[in-house]
Amino acid sequence: xxxxxxxxxxxxxxxxxxxxxxxxxxxxxxxxxxxxxxxxxxxxxxxxxxxxxxxxxxxxxxxxxxxxxxxxxxxxxxxxxxxxxxxxxxxxxxxxxxxxxxxxxxxxxxxxxxxxxx
Numbered sequence: 001x002x003x004x005x006x007x008x009x010x011x012x013x014x015x016x017x018x019x020x021x022x023x024x025x026x027x028x029x030x031x032x033x034x035x036x037x038x039x040x041x042x043x044x045x046x047x048x049x050x051x052x053x054x055x056x057x058x059x060x061x062x063x064x065x066x067x068x069x070x071x072x073x074x075x076x077x078x079x080x081x082x083x084x085x086x087x088x089x090x091x092x093x094x095x096x097x098x099x100x101x102x103x104x105x106x107x108x109x110x111x112x113x114x115x116x117x118x
Contacts, residue, residue: 055084 005013059080066072 051084051087055080058083 059076062076062079063073066076
């Protein structure tokens with residue numbers, strides 16, 4: 001009976017195969033997912049910083065474009081806030097434009113297979 005393995009050898013082989021499978025199917029995909037999430041957060045932080053600095057620059061430009069005075073300076077802040085609101089709305093609209101429409105909610109009749117003709 002040279003081809004028969006002993007029970008401890010079978011258990012050891014089973015544990016080795018299980019460890020390899022778990023590493024392949026859980027640990028490695030989790031590492032890739034963690035890397036993607038980290039890069040996403042970094043990109044979001046950089047975009048946020050760019051929007052902040054761009055908003056400040058736009059505000060300063062509007063203040064310089066308007067005449068001198070406190071009322072004009074206040075108007076520049078309002079115009080800057082409105083411009084940033086429009087810019088954010090445009091980004092949200094462009095982002096949602098490519099998203100699929102939401103599916104219609106399921107009803108009991110559709111689950112049961114009945115129609116409205118009955």
